[in-house]
Amino acid sequence: MNQTSAETLSVVVERDMPHPPEKIWRALTQPLLIEEWLMKNDFKPVVGHRFDLRADWGAVDCQVLAVEPVKALSYTWNVSRDDMAGLTSVVTWTLTPTSTGTHLRMEQSGFHPDQPRYYQGAKYGWQKFLADLEQVLARID
Amino acid sequence: MHAAPAAASVVADALFKSLADPTRRSLFERLCREGEQTVAALTARAGVSQPAVSKHLAVLKQAGLVRDRHQGRQTHYSAQRDALVPLINWTSQMTGFWESRFDRLEDLLNRMDQ
Numbered sequence: 029m030n031q032t033s034a035e036t037l038s039v040v041v042e043r044d045m046p047h048p049p050e051k052i053w054r055a056l057t058q059p060l061l062i063e064e065w066l067m068k069n070d071f072k073p074v075v076g077h078r079f080d081l082r083a084d085w086g087a088v089d090c091q092v093l094a095v096e097p098v099k100a101l102s103y104t105w106n107v108s109r110d111d112m113a114g115l116t117s118v119v120t121w122t123l124t125p126t127s128t129g130t131h132l133r134m135e136q137s138g139f140h141p142d143q144p145r146y147y148q149g150a151k152y153g154w155q156k157f158l159a160d161l162e163q164v165l166a167r168i169d
Numbered sequence: 170m171h172a173a174p175a176a177a178s179v180v181a182d183a184l185f186k187s188l189a190d191p192t193r194r195s196l197f198e199r200l201c202r203e204g205e206q207t208v209a210a211l212t213a214r215a216g217v218s219q220p221a222v223s224k225h226l227a228v229l230k231q232a233g234l235v236r237d238r239h240q241g242r243q244t245h246y247s248a249q250r251d252a253l254v255p256l257i258n259w260t261s262q263m264t265g266f267w268e269s270r271f272d273r274l275e276d277l278l279n280r281m282d283q
Contacts, residue, residue: 038260039260039263039264039267041264041267041268041271043271043275045275045278047278047282051278051281052274052278054281055274055277055278055281061277061281064273064277065270065273065274065276065277066270066273066274132271132274134267134271136263136267
């Protein structure tokens with residue numbers, strides 16, 4: 029894909045849905061609807077807005093990074109924990125209209141591109157690192 | 170179901186940070202490949218000073234990735250490979266989490282139709 033994805037540990041889930049993008053956008057951005065499929069929240073589709081996603085196991089600290097109505101939405105996703113800085117990750121939603129509805133894509137990246145210290149000097153990506161390491165471990169065990 | 174990704178993220182945090190640095194990654198990989206080594210032996214091939222190597226090792230130790238053993242005036246370090254499990258599992262656990270949320274989102278969208 030691109031250089032960025034090679035440098036991050038990322039999760040991609042995507043699905044074709046037989047629903048128009050406008051409807052999916054509502055489900056992704058209206059607090060009461062978000063609560064139905066994700067978690068309790070105080071989300072607002074405003075760049076810079078800080079919000080929490082709350083569940084019985086704890087909370088996720090979030091901040092809206094980008095809003096492109098009916099097309100794209102991005103926010104930080106940091107698991108709250110006083111004794112830890114929290115894993116810095118970013119969740120990005122992309123909605124692409126199709127002939128039958130919408131192609132919905134979610135990518136969660138382990139590191140945010142605005143934090144260059146995670147990138148500078150990185151010789152190779154996480155995926156390669158983990159693959160290499162698993163090979164090393166397999167040889168030893 | 171819900172606890173797994175949250176716990177995995179928290180545990181993975183220290184691992185992400187400690188392994189985000191290429192010098193630390195290479196130190197850790199060497200310990201995995203070559204077994205226990207002294208700080209002096211690691212420094213000889215690290216391309217950075219001994220205090221820098223010691224600092225990197227301290228970060229790896231904090232994350233549970235290495236263990237130290239003192240013998241005389243030497244400190245020996247060895248890799249703790251089990252500490253990597255949460256990191257290797259992170260991707261599959263988060264994928265499972267989001268797949269289930271996509272299911273719920275689709276349920277909701279179907280209900281919104283009605």
